[in-house]
Amino acid sequence: MRLGGKATRKGGPVSTQPQPLGRRERGKLERAARIADAAATLFDEAPFADVTTEAIARAADVAEGTLFRYACSKTELLVLALNTRFEAALDRGLSTAAALDPLDTVGRVDALAGALLAIGDERPDNAALYQRELLFPTIGGDYLSEGERIARRWELAIAEPFEELAASLASASGAAATEVDPTQPPAPAGEAPAAPAAVGHLATEARLAGSAAWDAIQLSVARRARAGFPLLSRADLRGQFELLVRALNRTEVVNNTPTTQQESR
Amino acid sequence: MRLGGKATRKGGPVSTQPQPLGRRERGKLERAARIADAAATLFDEAPFADVTTEAIARAADVAEGTLFRYACSKTELLVLALNTRFEAALDRGLSTAAALDPLDTVGRVDALAGALLAIGDERPDNAALYQRELLFPTIGGDYLSEGERIARRWELAIAEPFEELAASLASASGAAATEVDPTQPPAPAGEAPAAPAAVGHLATEARLAGSAAWDAIQLSVARRARAGFPLLSRADLRGQFELLVRALNRTEVVNNTPTTQQESR
Structure with missing residues (x-):
């Protein structure tokens, strides 16, 4: 099961409940949280039209291709x-x-x-x-x-x-x-x-x-x-x-x- | 002033008030009314995704290019x-x-x-x-x-x-x-x-x-x-x-x- 595989859950809502998770699953949640934070910060600062997915990816420190595995x-x-x-x-x-x-x-x-x-x-x-x-x-x-x-x-x-x-x-x-x-x-x-x-x-x-x-x-x-x-x-x-x-x-x-x-x- | 020229009013809401109008202006209003009727009939019958502008143009008896002069x-x-x-x-x-x-x-x-x-x-x-x-x-x-x-x-x-x-x-x-x-x-x-x-x-x-x-x-x-x-x-x-x-x-x-x-x- 590669992280890059077709994810059916797409990261999902970020869970805050502590559960025993594998390293990959943890990495996925951490990335999802970074993306959520980056998106929230950028959409606080500018209207929808002025925020690019590229800028969100950059702020979340993920590749744009990775970003689209978390949000379509x-x-x-x-x-x-x-x-x-x-x-x-x-x-x-x-x-x-x-x-x-x-x-x-x-x-x-x-x-x-x-x-x-x-x-x-x-x-x-x-x-x-x-x-x-x-x-x-x-x-x-x-x-x-x-x-x-x-x-x-x-x-x-x-x-x-x-x-x-x-x-x-x-x-x-x-x-x-x-x-x-x-x-x-x-x-x-x-x-x-x-x-x-x-x-x-x-x-x-x-x-x-x-x-x-x-x-x-x-x-x-x-x-x-x-x-x-x-x-x-x-x-x-x-x-x-x-x-x-x-x-x-x-x-x-x-x-x-x-x-x-x-x-x- | 050709009818096909860049219309600033795009037909507009169909006026029902009798006013002395030129033949071209009348033609324009008649076409706008036909388009409104055709669109209303087709959107009554099917969901948005299933209604094509082509079908509306056909039902209104206008060319599809003409249709887009009345609605973008x-x-x-x-x-x-x-x-x-x-x-x-x-x-x-x-x-x-x-x-x-x-x-x-x-x-x-x-x-x-x-x-x-x-x-x-x-x-x-x-x-x-x-x-x-x-x-x-x-x-x-x-x-x-x-x-x-x-x-x-x-x-x-x-x-x-x-x-x-x-x-x-x-x-x-x-x-x-x-x-x-x-x-x-x-x-x-x-x-x-x-x-x-x-x-x-x-x-x-x-x-x-x-x-x-x-x-x-x-x-x-x-x-x-x-x-x-x-x-x-x-x-x-x-x-x-x-x-x-x-x-x-x-x-x-x-x-x-x-x-x-x-x-x-």
Whole structure:
């Protein structure tokens, strides 16, 4: 098994977990890490079009032919590079959010949004290209899968504060498991009126709120790269999180109307 | 001025306004319309990769060289084709929405979303490519500008029901012009706290709600083209509109707490 043979795994996402590895496998991972670092540094410094694979190979101290065994295209290299940046931003955002009151839902979501948009602010063009690949991929492969895993982590992280708010509201009302759901519509317009669904609607709404917040954040990244595109300010984005939080708070008020009002236990 | 000369306007969006035109100019518009029709028909029937510019030229009854005077690439032809579809869908959605109670905000927004997603349902792959160009353009030119105009129309149409709800809430409370805004956050972390905004916050929130709804709709189109991507159902999307409407309704409740409660007038 020569290193230069047709690699089916193409280096893959760089593992940080210590495992007993052969020397060749270790060498491969080290090269993959050098390439990821070099690509990240160069894409931090210049727009996509101005970064050459040749320059990345040089900075990673590998031959250009070797580089292409780790990534088939410059787009793959961008995804590889920004995966690192976007995961680091998520961890930073989670740290910032963890310092806040767990029920400061808006603050926590906004801390995460801020961490993501800070990456985009450095090079909005490259961040938008990265996001374009995640939303509308033109490539496949391990680096894109890795990017999708990170995007999924982001999505879950954004949803979590909403879900914890919902859990807290449900536990405060003491009625979460038996509530009737006046808000789940039966289906799109023109069909029969809603039969009340029985459980879990606060959790469902938290999920929907998280998804709406994540969509707004993602398209903020896209908008930042476009001159003349209607841009929401950071305060506007935070205003959207507040709307969603207010809606969740309102769920409790509506749902408890016919049952016991347990004001503040 | 030969027709075959380097056209600066490349046919442009097809005007439907009757104007006195020269014979050549008329011929040009007719050809542009034939090309748009042919492209729309062919992109309805097959995925982007399977539609050739040669087939579009044949269906439009023009030479392939002529075709490229009207659109520089197959991507431009897709944008030209789907512009027509997306504007027609908007007009259909507006008709459906117009038949509803003006204050059925959720129903109106959902009618528009349904009209947009119906187009996407026919060929999710091509709809996603079209949307990718609008969000992250790789082309420029008149057809993209026309697409941006249509997207802007969509955005305004989605925002309108929220804005009308806000206007109605403001007028019902009779306090719109003097309210203090408890919901506008001080601003992103680290900046000076906001002086309470006096007017227009309901309108601002309506705008933010409209934008959040539009983002969710746009990314629904994107998600539909991706196998294995977390997909929100139509009911989920409607659930998001309901959250936003509930948040706007809640604005009034919060603001009127110290003043008269006009329960249901």
